[in-house]
Amino acid sequence: MLPFRIVDRVKFLVERQLVKGAGFQLLVVAAFIAIISLVGGILVVPLDGDFDHVGNAIWWAFLRLTDPGYLGDDVGAWQRFVSTLLTVSGYVVFMGTLVAILTRWLIARMDELERGLTPVTLKNHIVVLGWTSQTLPLLSELLGSTGRMRRFLEKHEASRLNLVVLAEEASAEQVHELRTEPGIGSRARQVILRSGLAIQPDALHRVACLDAAAVIVPSSAHEAGSLVTSDVETVKALLSIAAQARHYQSPLPFVVAELQDVRKLPVIERAYPGAVEVVAGDVTISRLMVQNILHPGLSEVYNELLAGEGGNELYVRSGESVAGLTLGELAAQRPGAIVLGLLEPDGHSWRVHLAAPSDIRVGAGDRVVYLARAYSETEADTHTPGLPEVVRRSATKARVHPRKSHRVLVLGWNRRVPSLVAEMASYGQCEFALDVVSVVPASEREQAISRYPGVSGGVSCRHLEADYMVEEDLRQVAPADYGAIVLVSSDRLASGEEADARAMVGYLQLEDLLAEGERRPQLIMELSDPDNRQLLYGHQSEMMISSMILSHVLAQVALRRELRVVLDELFTVGGPEIQFRDPADYPLPASADFLLLEKTLAAEGEVALGIYRNQADERGHRLQLNPPRRDYLELKPGDRLVALAVSADAPGPGIL
16 A cells, blocks of 8 residues: 555645535634744744744734734834735735635525525415426416416415426526516516426425425426336326325325326326326327318317417306306307306216207306406406397207228327327228338337227328438328328427427428429428427418427416316317318308307307308418407308317217
8 A cells, every 4th residue: 555645634634624615614714824823923933022922923923914904013124024924825815715715605605596496485386397398388378377367366365476497407598588488578587496306306395396286297308218208207206296295294286297198197196196187298289180180270270279379268167156047148148258068067077068058057066168368258248238149959960070081191200199090090980091201110110009009990000211301202202192291290309499490391391392293282290399380481281389289288277177178078089079160051141240150050059169261361360269249250262160069970088
């Protein structure tokens, strides 16, 4: 063994003291000051007559070390020389080191505070676990839901909305993103950032999950093939919240969790015994895509209802204040809203009645479902005359989708494609021929689809190994021969921006190929980042911003839990669904207003929602949902009616 030098031992001892923090660093500096004062005092003791005691000499040295003002009082060359050395040492050791230690300590404390490591002391706030591509739209939706939020705060006896976001590393960059996000802006001060991961129990305590009115768990992005998926993190977070509640003997908060793989639903229910609503993200987007294939143009309806574009939204309100009224009487008192139906209590769940007859009376425990531009329009309007009551009877027969074959081309691959195939298979009245083009090996894709529940019959799936970014590969596929083309956003790239960039380049290349022929199929493009939508101004595809849709659903379900079963009923095969109708199928006069359209469709047991124009307006919009009742529609050739009607397709299991 090599012997240690004395210098190394001293350095090691000093290092061990310095790493203990500012307090020990100050003790080391104090020791150096004492040593320097002792040495300086000993050096001037031999001077005759100046110091009668060694203690006075050490005190003299300490004063020169800490205050250079005494330098002019010294006499003699040796005393002045020692005094000068002590003064210079004082600048370095006493002033410089002391200021450096205190400054560094203060900066470290401020940095720790800015990182959001201090536990919040709030109650009845809303917690968002994770900073993902959905977080900013989610916060914007929560802050913009004035009517729902007012009721939410009243229910929880809170005077002010507080949002707490748990990010992996809270930083000033995220604060800047909050301030520049449309819909947040100056209200960013209502958002509190905390650092940590949802799978860390300490981080969950840091955001006070047990004291929250609602906890939202959006899905986070993970590399394909990773053993730790977003669903794993979600289950671990719910287990940690439940364990903390047992430890502190506290009630469990209400949780809204996004689940990517619907097969993990039983795991969620076992992991969290409290109130929880699960939004199956992949299933939700897959359902909307399939319905959009069946009803081209329906994406504009979804973007308005589920992505906050256009103003109309779904609202669920208590029936306590309107108990005893029929749905027809209720609608007549609310000229700015459309009554879609009601929810009846059914144990711990709800029985959904959409497009219900107008003579059904609302019970005190029921919930009424509205379509309106604002929460205030779902209240009775006492300032304007009421509308004539629209009589809606039960639908005597459901309109059946004609048995039609749909040839669909999917460009790209992500984890949603198996659920997309399963959703196609649930439509028994339709046949789908599906071709999937991707660089992912065909065997891997076939295995993923075969393992997914509900994939049986009705869908013939063919896998092609090619890169749609390569023009020759795309040309060989012959995209013009398909009825619909779906471009999916890849989940195998590092970020949503990169995935969207690939999808948009593929779309532009696809447009060039389709421009060479006369036939143009329906184009549906999925994007992850809502900011990228403006990059394709004047595009001819139907665009679905999956993060915007899921953020809206998570936010609204957190504020109104019953909304989840409404969306489940509305966008699941079987039962009432939003459809397009040909005006020629109804006895409408040439000049009809929306009120007359409501009466005409109500006679068939349907709910009129609006008009889908054949020609887009100056903003590129074709959809007119919930127009004023007395406005004339001025229907033109090619225009279609938007209606809520009962479908005859066999119902299938599923959640939203």
